[in-house]
Amino acid sequence: MNSLVTGRVAEIRTRLLSLVDELPEGSMLPPERDLAQRWGVARMTLRRAMGELVEDGFLVKRQGSGTYTTRPKIARRLVMASFTEEMQRRGLTATSRTIELRRRRADHQLSRTLRIPAGDLVLSIVRLRLADGIPMALERTSIPDRYVPGLTLDDLAGSLYDVLAGRYGVDLVAGQSTLEAAMPDARSAVLLEIPETQPCLARHGISLDARGRVLEHAFALYRGDRFSMTIDLHRPRAVAEPSLRQSG
Template identity: 40%
Template sequence: MLDVLKVGDALPPERRLAEDLGVSRPTVRAAIDELVTEGLLDRRHGSGTYVTEPRIAVPLTMTSFTEDMIRRGMRPGGRVLSFRTGPAGAKIGQRLSVSPAEEVFTIRRLRLADGSPMAIETLYISKELLPDLRRKDLEGRSLYALLRARGVHIASAAETIEPTVTTPEEAERLGVPVHAPAFLFERVSRTEEGRVVEFVRSVYRGDRYRLELELRPPSH
């Protein structure tokens, strides 16, 4: 049914599909419901049902966005939306385990895959770790690769994930409706010695992502 349609095309009415396929309308409706659940179709109230980009399965690992997209055969990209330095302040200082007066980078990036917007990432990192970091260093490049070049290796991370909806500004950047479903990721990463490397807050498009977990039974 989707072979002849492109992303963004509207699905024909259920009655026409049933006639063309020689099946009942309940059968067509059930098939559409399944495709909506899988994220291949988007049902818009009062408008119709449309073909969407397939969702990307995101394993919960410590790889960077750039590295993860390359592993999936996609072309990673990004645009730095803002890049500034300043005192950490109480809240970010606590997240980074540094003094509120310590200078930190606050970097906001739009993350892309094959040219499509996927996420908005706000990164906080102590200026001491990458004192010469410049805005252009992060255009489409992996922060983790830059850190490794400096001898800083991330060994562990604590991450929380919760459902959210996009703000008007996020929706415009991501190309989705206002209050569209999204995932909010917050991560604190550390070195082997326990030093905090980064605090990252990312908003991922809910229509392009699904989360993957590999579960193992507890050892006895």
């Protein structure tokens, strides 16, 4: 593709992005023929620009139907970072809506997970996490109450990890997570503003502090139409077996 064509594609891409911003999400674009005539561009050039926006997640093509506006998924890395930190890295404003905050006694299963005696008080938190005002995830967190005495509703507007570090001197340094596909139940679907038929990503696991204590057991349900998960993989180095030397 020569520089002239490349520049023309970039120009049409910019015009398409402006059109996407003007239209409600899920709107069908005008036919290619109409757009090409409106902007005085070859349909091949228009298709290249549209193809780039499809790859970037701003448009979606539906066979036999047309091209529709959408929004790119937010990629979240599976690292020890809060939802707030992840959204800030992507230039989005993270907010939270606390659905539930209560203290309850740990049953045998939860006590084993949190490594505390059965019957100990556990703080249960359910929060709806939003990015730029759009519901993105529903989080359910259980924390031994002894580690966060006095934690209240007012502490949960932002990053829980910041509260743990700032008020309680606790830094989460490690954890274990399991990621799987899941369907939302009726209540979760209403809170996330999605249909019950919308596939989601479910992540559950534990987080540990520097002393090896289990600070939280968390379950998060992410909108499948808004989220993707990025996992950094590293191939383990082969460990050479020590050679056996025969002593004389």
